[in-house]
Amino acid sequence: MLFFAFGLIFLVLFYQNYFIKMKRKEAELLLKASLDSEKQERQRIASDLHDGVSGDLNAIRNYLSVLQKSEKDLDKQELFAEIKESVEAALENTRQVSYKLMPPLLELAGFTVALQDYFERLSKNSTMQFEVVCKDPVPDFSPETSYELFRVVQEFTTNMIKYGSVSHCCVVLYSLETSNFIEIIDDGVSYDFKSLSASSKGSGIKNINSRLKVLGAALLQRDVSEGNHFVITLKK
Amino acid sequence: MLFFAFGLIFLVLFYQNYFIKMKRKEAELLLKASLDSEKQERQRIASDLHDGVSGDLNAIRNYLSVLQKSEKDLDKQELFAEIKESVEAALENTRQVSYKLMPPLLELAGFTVALQDYFERLSKNSTMQFEVVCKDPVPDFSPETSYELFRVVQEFTTNMIKYGSVSHCCVVLYSLETSNFIEIIDDGVSYDFKSLSASSKGSGIKNINSRLKVLGAALLQRDVSEGNHFVITLKK
Numbered sequence: 307m308l309f310f311a312f313g314l315i316f317l318v319l320f321y322q323n324y325f326i327k328m329k330r331k332e333a334e335l336l337l338k339a340s341l342d343s344e345k346q347e348r349q350r351i352a353s354d355l356h357d358g359v360s361g362d363l364n365a366i367r368n369y370l371s372v373l374q375k376s377e378k379d380l381d382k383q384e385l386f387a388e389i390k391e392s393v394e395a396a397l398e399n400t401r402q403v404s405y406k407l408m409p410p411l412l413e414l415a416g417f418t419v420a421l422q423d424y425f426e427r428l429s430k431n432s433t434m435q436f437e438v439v440c441k442d443p444v445p446d447f448s449p450e451t452s453y454e455l456f457r458v459v460q461e462f463t464t465n466m467i468k469y470g471s472v473s474h475c476c477v478v479l480y481s482l483e484t485s486n487f488i489e490i491i492d493d494g495v496s497y498d499f500k501s502l503s504a505s506s507k508g509s510g511i512k513n514i515n516s517r518l519k520v521l522g523a524a525l526l527q528r529d530v531s532e533g534n535h536f537v538i539t540l541k542k
Numbered sequence: 543m544l545f546f547a548f549g550l551i552f553l554v555l556f557y558q559n560y561f562i563k564m565k566r567k568e569a570e571l572l573l574k575a576s577l578d579s580e581k582q583e584r585q586r587i588a589s590d591l592h593d594g595v596s597g598d599l600n601a602i603r604n605y606l607s608v609l610q611k612s613e614k615d616l617d618k619q620e621l622f623a624e625i626k627e628s629v630e631a632a633l634e635n636t637r638q639v640s641y642k643l644m645p646p647l648l649e650l651a652g653f654t655v656a657l658q659d660y661f662e663r664l665s666k667n668s669t670m671q672f673e674v675v676c677k678d679p680v681p682d683f684s685p686e687t688s689y690e691l692f693r694v695v696q697e698f699t700t701n702m703i704k705y706g707s708v709s710h711c712c713v714v715l716y717s718l719e720t721s722n723f724i725e726i727i728d729d730g731v732s733y734d735f736k737s738l739s740a741s742s743k744g745s746g747i748k749n750i751n752s753r754l755k756v757l758g759a760a761l762l763q764r765d766v767s768e769g770n771h772f773v774i775t776l777k778k
Contacts, residue, residue, distance in 0.1 A: 311547030315554060322558045326565065333569030336755060337576060339748030344580050351642050358635030359595060362628050366602065369625040373618060382609060389605040392598050396632075399594030406587050512575030519572060 338520045345453055352407035355400060363397050409456065417452035418444055418479060421459060425477070428463060436463065439478045445486035451540070454517045455488065458538070461510045461517075462490050470494030472533075486540045493533040499525070574756045581689055588643040591636060599633050645692065653688035654680055654715060657695060661713070664699060672699065675714045681722035687776070690753045691724065694774070697746045697753075698726050706730030708769075722776045729769040735761070 370393065374386040404410070405427075411420040418440060425436035447455060459477060466472040472494030480487050503511045518525055521540060528535040606629065610622040640646070641663075647656040654676060661672035683691060695713060702708040708730030716723050739747045754761055757776060764771040 308547065311551070315547070315551050318551060318555060319558075322555075322562070326558075326562055329562065329566060330569070333566070333573070336748065336752045337569070337573050340573060340576055340580075340752040343746060343749040344576075347642075351639055354635070354642070355591075355639050359632050359639065362632035362635060365628045366625055366632070369621060369628065373621055373625075376618075382612075385605060385609055389602055389609075392602045392605065396595050396598035396602070399590070399598060403587055403591050403595065406583075406590070510579060512572065513579040516572045516576040 334519065337516055341454065341517065341520055348407045352404045355404045355407070359400050360397065360404075363393055363400065367393050367397075412452055412456055413449060417447045417455055420452070420456060421477065424456075424460070428467075432467065434467070434472055435474045437474070437476045439476060441478065441480035443481045445479055445481040445488075445540075447486070447540075451521060454521050455538075455540075458514050458517050459488070459490065461514050462536070465510055466492055466494055470534075481542075484542055486542060488538040488540075490536045490538070491533065496530075496532070496534055499527045499534075499536070570755065573752055577690065577753065577756055584643045588640045591640050591643070595636050596633065596640075599629055599636065603629050603633075648688055648692055649685060653683045653691055656688070656692055657713065660692075660696070664703075668703065670703070670708055671710045673710070673712045675712060677714065677716035679717045681715055681717040681724075681776075683722070683776075687757060690757050691774075691776075694750050694753050695724070695726065697750050698772070701746055702728050702730055706770075717778075720778055722778060724774040724776075726772045726774070727769065732766075732768070732770055735763045735770075735772070 367390065370386060370390055374383065374390070377383050377386060409420045409424060411423050418438065422438045425438055428434070428436045463475060466475055470492060472492045475490070475492040475494075478487075478489040478491070499511065503515055514525070518538065524539045526537045526539070528537060603626065606622060606626055610619065610626070613619050613622060645656045645660060647659050654674065658674045661674055664670070664672045699711060702711055706728060708728045711726070711728040711730075714723075714725040714727070735747065739751055750761075754774065760775045762773045762775070764773060
């Protein structure tokens with residue numbers, strides 16, 4: 307009878323374990339589908355913007371150049387210069403929106419180059435300093451992983467800019483035998499990632515968790531005396 | 543002993559059930575966070591586009607009007623007309639991209655009006671006919687639900703346009719005592735939603751599942767002789 311009871315417990319445990327695994331797999335697939343479809347749509351919208359709006363603006367710029375060359379009236383020439391300035395501003399704004407939708411270098415040149423470019427832009431537009439440090443051998447990520455990782459780092463830096471009073475942020479990339487590593491270090495206001503992600507506020511932080519889950523990556527927060535230090539580990 | 547064994551089984555079952563529930567809740571929260579943050583970012587990007595690019599384009603249009611009025615040369619006037627056409631095209635393209643990011647009527651006028659507007663646009667740009675039928679009392683959805691539902695219907699119609707050889711699509715909205723209903727009916731190529739969502743192909747369909755899961759909505763596919771018929775049920 308005891309044997310039968312333990313057999314039953316074993317069966318129940320086995321079945322429930324299988325059930326949990328199935329449900330977890332199902333939830334992960336749903337999450338992955340949601341992130342994938344968002345990425346695809348961002349790509350579509352970014353290329354709509356590029357083909358449509360940027361194309362029109364370039365045409366306008368060419369027309370204006372033709373008109374401006376033949377114009378002799380100084381007042382009108384000044385007006386042409388102002389229109390051209392607006393066209394340049396519209397082109398730059400379009401590029402920025404397109405960048406937010408999908409950083410073009412990510413597909414063309416990979417994670418590291420795209421991140422360096424992103425950090426240069428951030429440093430240029432603020433008093434904070436953003437730096438990428440690559441240690442040989444630099445990790446090599448697939449396009450899918452690159453996109454999700456880029457968005458993870460972007461989420462961290464957006465938070466820094468919004469709340470962190472950060473003056474310096476450094477992202478270190480390196481690879482060891484079985485795993486790739488990304489360390490994100492800043493000197494801003496310290497926070498506890500785990501408790502923030504459990505609260506209802508941190509939607510950006512929850513988004514980091516979603517993406518890391520889909521990547522199968524682990525996040526560890528180091529205990530530091532100043533600022534924040536995170537280590538993301540991705541098995542090769 | 544038997545009593546002890548069954549007690550143990552009960553405890554194990556109870557604990558595992560609790561564990562499954564926690565894990566499911568955690569997965570649902572991650573999914574919700576991912577969809578929420580995507581929505582917020584779309585809103586931000588759409589307003590960047592509106593404030594930045596559309597603003598610049600309106601300024602360009604005003605400058606051009608001033609210049610065009612004082613121009614007497616007929617050739618140049620023609621050139622001005624062409625530039626203005628390009629500016630209008632750029633404005634329309636910007637509006638379309640902005641619409642894809644976030645339909646403006648959704649926040650302003652709610653789900654039904656936004657859907658009617660979307661279907662009018664679709665019908666105008668294709669040979670297919672898209673129709674919204676509202677039966678009194680028309681369901682009233684919160685802004686969050688409206689956004690997710692809109693994207694669900696959009697995913698269905700995008701699939702119809704892409705693969706479905708559909709000539710007519712009708713979405714019926716109605717409300718009964720305890721639930722709201724959305725029926726999506728088309729006369730295109732029939733498909734089995736469940737088996738498609740289990741396959742690796744249907745990323746759009748998986749996206750529908752993610753959104754419905756977050757909404758706590760049920761999807762039922764009716765057995766019909768022609769086309770497809772889906773019923774989405776949302777408890778009030």
